[in-house]
Amino acid sequence: MSQPTVVISGAGIAGPSLAFWLANLGYRVVVVEIAHGIRPGGQTVDLRGAGGDVVERMGLMPKIRAHALEQRGVAWVASDGSHRAEMPVTAFDGNGLVSKLEILRGDLVDVLYEATKDAVEYRFNTRISALNQDDDGVDVTLADGTQLRADIVVAADGPHSSVRGMVFGPEGRFVKPLGGYNAWFTAPDHVGVDGWFLMYLAPGGLNASMRPTHDPAMAKAGLAFASDPISYDRHDIDEQRRMLVDRFAGAGWQCDALLAAAQEADDFYFDSFLQVHMPSWTSGRVALVGDAGYCASPLSGMGTSLALVGAYILAGELGR
Ligand SMILES: Cc1cc2nc3c(=O)[nH]c(=O)nc-3n(C[C@H](O)[C@H](O)[C@H](O)COP(=O)(O)OP(=O)(O)OC[C@H]3O[C@@H](n4cnc5c(N)ncnc54)[C@H](O)[C@@H]3O)c2cc1C
Incomplete structure (x- = not known):
């Protein structure tokens, strides 16, 4: 055969x-x-x-x-960077928001x-x-x-x-939108994430985050926002970056620094939250x-x- x-x-x-x-x-x-x-x-x-x-x-x-990656857990931060709440990696027997093996x-x-x-x-x-x-x-x-x-x-x-x-x-x-959009990219770590998945929530359904990488000078950043479906060009990265600026500029914590990093990042990835x-x-x-x-x-x-x-x-x- x-x-x-x-x-x-x-x-x-x-x-x-x-x-x-x-x-x-x-x-x-x-x-x-x-x-x-x-x-x-x-x-x-x-x-x-x-x-x-x-x-x-x-x-x-x-x-x-x-x-x-060694991770310490999730910490929800205030605009000044102070930790408001923490969920250590050991929570839920290592199966919490951040799991034992990431x-x-x-x-x-x-x-x-x-x-x-x-x-x-x-x-x-x-x-x-x-x-x-x-x-x-x-x-x-x-x-x-x-x-x-x-x-x-x-x-x-x-x-x-x-x-x-x-x-x-x-x-x-086949695609069901879940009511939000998300960008991921690598950004300079100006705050010292120190193993934490830092998450900042702002009014208007905004979520900014920073997570550790192997390089202590860099973090994996996320900018997510709640929204009804938006008509945009999936191949136009500049348009996607502008959509983030429109929502996150001046929103507090590291948002402005992350927006600046998003302009430079060569691994910028943007998509809607969806299911198939x-x-x-x-x-x-x-x-x-x-x-x-x-x-x-x-x-x-x-x-x-x-x-x-x-x-x-x-x-x-x-x-x-
Ligand atoms: C760059 C990137 C970053 C991601 N980051 C995260 C993350 O941080 N967290 C998370 O939970 N999920 C992330 N995802 C999604 C995650 O990888 C998937 O949800 C999951 O791992 C399932 O993997 P998959 O192989 O089905 O899809 P994907 O990992 O999306 O891989 C699909 C592959 O198909 C390629 N492709 C697309 N269209 C075509 C085409 N027409 N012809 C040939 N190839 C094509 C893409 O370039 C990609 O390499 C990311 C996906 C990508 C592509």
């Missing part, structure tokens, strides 16, 4: 995780990523519950632990990429531009003109999945995994674990 081929769209968490398992099962695996390389951005993500079990089964837990999203993506890059063909700076399914397989056209023939195509290209759009229908049918609800995760030979199929939103704290577990289950089913 010839080697089966899977084409995976997206090299975030779900894509490389699925690639790991399918390469082990003997598939030829091609991962197509729209960015120039793996995307380093994001804050700490946690690997609680089944997500941690999957990482153990991948044999990657020692590498994950080597990148884990790793920067960028480090996790790195670990997954390093674990797969020799067995998997990564194609960066391109995307799937057309799909044509027949009884025996899928013709896949990439934006750079490459033609591939696949047995299976998997969309792991995040909550705004374009492959899902091609096969399942327009995003508006699909009636089915497959259509013929095309499947969805991770946020493309069942984004629970960063508010859930479960996106990473759900991506890891979904990839593991899908690979298990394909391997039967």
